[in-house]
Amino acid sequence: MSEPTSTRTSYDTSQRRSDELWEKIQKDPSGLRMLTGDRPTGALHIGHYFGSLRNRVRLQDVGIETWVLVADYQVITDREVIGDIRGSVRELLTDYLAVGLDPERSTFFAHSAVPALNQLMLPFLSLVTQPELERNPTVKAELAAAGKSAMGGLLLTYPVHQAADILFCGGNVVPVGRDQLPHIEQTRVIARRFNERYADGDQVFIEPDALLSEAPTILGLDGEHKMSKSRGNTVMLRMDETETAKKIKKAKTDSERVITYDPENRPEVANLLTIAAQCLDRTPESIAEEIGDKGSGTLKVMTAEVLNEHLAPIRARRHELEQDPEYLFSVLRAGNERANEVADATLARVREVMGMVY
Incomplete structure (x- = not known):
């Protein structure tokens, strides 16, 4: 079955913007800030490595400012048993640093450690409708994968949370696969609507662009599914x-x-x-x-x-x-400190333009 014309047009537009972004990266990456990350569900595999991690390191190494999210709140969006989150975060940090993400050039931070980031969800939620959230294909896919019929509130608002992740730090480069494009488009819509509704058109938030991955999808060793x-x-x-x-x-x-x-x-x-x-x-x-x-x-x-x-x-x-798990958590604490500084400043600006400074 062929894609609807609107879907193809949206993808073509995203591809064009991605191509332009790649050209800028090759010529002059200054002014670009990449937001990327993963849910801490344990150690990573070669599907993660060849599909995204190696490319993140390359982008870091060419000089793009890199922010890496440990999305611990996302662990509870679609599961009732969360397991050892601290241990999973440790494993995730170990893999991040082992593949070459560098704490001197990348900021590592966790959802749960940056309150102002999460507070941005409230004004952002005022900018989207329930049908818009329910149409998001990733939300529907996650619900199906969890084997549930009823959608939890956190899963429903997952795209808005992701928008807060990107926008709080001024992220304008988000490396994704084609299946993640609806999230980036939702983030662009939220940024645009905030600027128009609350800031009289001033650019409080920059609309980010997806950097479409050229990396291959690595199947699992069963040959039937993505590696999982x-x-x-x-x-x-x-x-x-x-x-x-x-x-x-x-x-x-x-x-x-x-x-x-x-x-x-x-x-x-x-x-x-x-x-x-x-x-x-x-x-x-x-x-x-x-x-x-x-x-x-x-x-x-x-x-x-x-x-x-x-x-x-x-x-x-x-x-x-x-051998040194304390070092891993010190890297995360240092990144959390920087992320909080940026998030607090962003939230202060949001409150100012919304007329909520008393």
């Missing part, structure tokens, strides 16, 4: 070489002897080729041609070897970081 901890189809960054080799060996492939890169008809084989290609900075097609008729066993051995080699320095750094 809940499905057990992952290679975790924290795994050692032996565990990784065992995981790759069990990965689903097919019975064809000749290896070809055909994502549509041979997704499981294509996925292993994609992982190997990302490690070697080559095309999946060239690796498939090299393996030829040597079969999926050879493909699996090669993928495990190059993946372990690629992840070796990350795992070594991760091992060092695990």
Whole structure:
């Protein structure tokens, strides 16, 4: 089924803005501030790494000011059992620093530690309607994934919370995949409406742009879904070489002897080729041609070897970081302090333009 014309038009517009943003990044990244982050649900896997983490590090390294959100409040949006959040935050910070996100150049902060950020949800909620929130595809997808029929209030307002995450710090670059575009568009709408309704058109909030990811989607080792901890189809960054080799060996492939890169008809084989290609900075097609008729066993051995080699320095750094959890939390506390300064200033400006300074 083809996409509705309005959807295609919206995507085309977002793609054009993203292309313009990439051009600016390459010419002069000054003035750009990236907001990115994850829910702390435990350690990360290679789907996170190849899909987003590596790109975040590249953007940080070219000079974009980087803000990294530990979205702990999002853990409670769609689940009743939250588990060990502190332990999950520690694991998340360990992976962040191990892959190369640098506390000297990036600000790490947590939802629950920045009250003024969350307070922005109140005026922002006045700018959106219930049908607008209910139409958000991510909200509907999260509800379905949680297996619930009734939507909780926090999940319903998830897009507004995300808008507060981006706008409080003046984020104008948000790296996302295509499926996250509705969130960015909702944030743009909230910024525009706030400026028009409460600030007489003055630009209190800048409308952010999505930086559409060029990174591939890494499927789980079952070849049927995105890599997901809940499905057990992952290679975790924290795994050692032996565990990784065992995981790759069990990965689903097919019975064809000749290896070809055909994502549509041979997704499981294509996925292993994609992982190997990302490690070697080559095309999946060239690796498939090299393996030829040597079969999926050879493909699996090669993928495990190059993946372990690629992840070796990350795992070594991760091992060092695990020895000093207090350092990890000190990084977060320092980032929380900076985030609070910025959020307090933003909220003060919002109260001023709304006439709520007494």
